[in-house]
């Protein structure tokens with residue numbers, strides 16, 4: 040029930056934005072995210088954008104995961120040498 | 121951004137599972153307090169990848185499951201009232217009341233409509249001014265701001281034939297209650313990602329501090345969940361070897377800030393007041409729900425429609441309450457998958473797609 044889906048803001052017109060969810064475009068109300076801007080990513084729940092996603096933080100999480108995967112890769116390689 | 125493929129890389133998953141294995145040296149029980157996590161954990165088959173000593177329990181995180189039976193009966197009574205259109209999220213349709221459900225009422229001719237957003241209820245109210253449009257206000261802090269925003273919009277637009285049956289619940293107080301249970305069997309909370317997007321990760325600080333309960337806000341991709349489990353297990357190890365205290369950590373920092381969505385919080389404070397709320401099968405938890413504030417009280421359906429709701433009669437043998445308190449797993453219920461299935465559910469946890477019994481039935485049967 041608390042499912043929210045990330046999408047990219049294409050256009051904002053007053054309280055309504057057009058949001059692209061990987062090819063499917065839907066409208067979302069943006070009254071709950073006053074700082075929203077075109078091209079930003081938002082989490083949409085029940086027809087409302089509830090948060091603007093932070094791209095720098097997203098990158099950070101990803102690079103943490105990449106480091107982990109590489110560390111494991113190194114270990115595996117060392118193990119087979 | 122947020123490449124889904126990178127968030128589900130198999131290599132990273134293996135690295136995380138290895139870390140988890142090294143951290144689980146004795147039994148650990150963690151509770152996910154969000155139905156969306158329950159479904160994600162089951163759907164991705166995470167239980168089968170994790171050490172047997174790591175138990176993942178479902179908490180009271182499905183808003184439909186914790187709505188008291190009498191409120192389901194009230195919704196049904198409202199749906200039977202002539203001139204009323206009942207609007208709801210789909211999950212509420214099949215929840216059995218004492219002797220009916222919204223779905224059964226619709227089959228009998230009641231006007232019950234499934235909506236994706238409470239805003240659609242306003243459109244219906246505007247286009248059918250002679251009807252009373254009632255929205256089922258079920259949900260946690262992720263959903264309640266969206267309904268609050270619809271109420272504010274109704275007031276602005278002068279729509280007077282729209283109201284809400286308030287069944288709202290709030291999460292942090294419920295976590296505090298669970299953490300304070302005598303003989304508590306929980307070692308940490310997987311805190312809900314999207315509730316936290318609204319309330320902020322700081323909202324769990326009292327539970328972490330006062331109950332020495334590790335709290336990690338976690339996202340919904342497989343690697344988010346595995347990464348968050350590592351954070352929880354590291355905290356638990358530090359507590360067990362007395363080198364650290366429980367604290368709040370935020371794995372889902374791309375969506376959740378310490379302070380949360382302050383615009384949504386301001387709206388909640390304007391439209392609602394906190395109130396004591398009854399959680400189905402759990403009991404009343406003080407200050408764990410929302411009622412309309414004085415200014416918006418006229419939007420409470422109960423102020424406008426009087427319906428007769430006889431004392432509810434619940435199902436026998438259902439152990440949803442113990443499951444939601446983290447004491448049992450769905451497979452511990454004698455009715456699971458026999459008398460009780462998603463097609464013919466006995467308790468609410470088997471109806472809602474996010475109920476723990478439904479998630480177990482769909483994905484985990486035979487694996488536990």
Ligand code: SF4
Nearest residue numbers: 438439453460467477
């Ligand atoms: S399996 Fe059915 S009866 Fe048993 S606890 Fe779950 S919902 Fe209740």
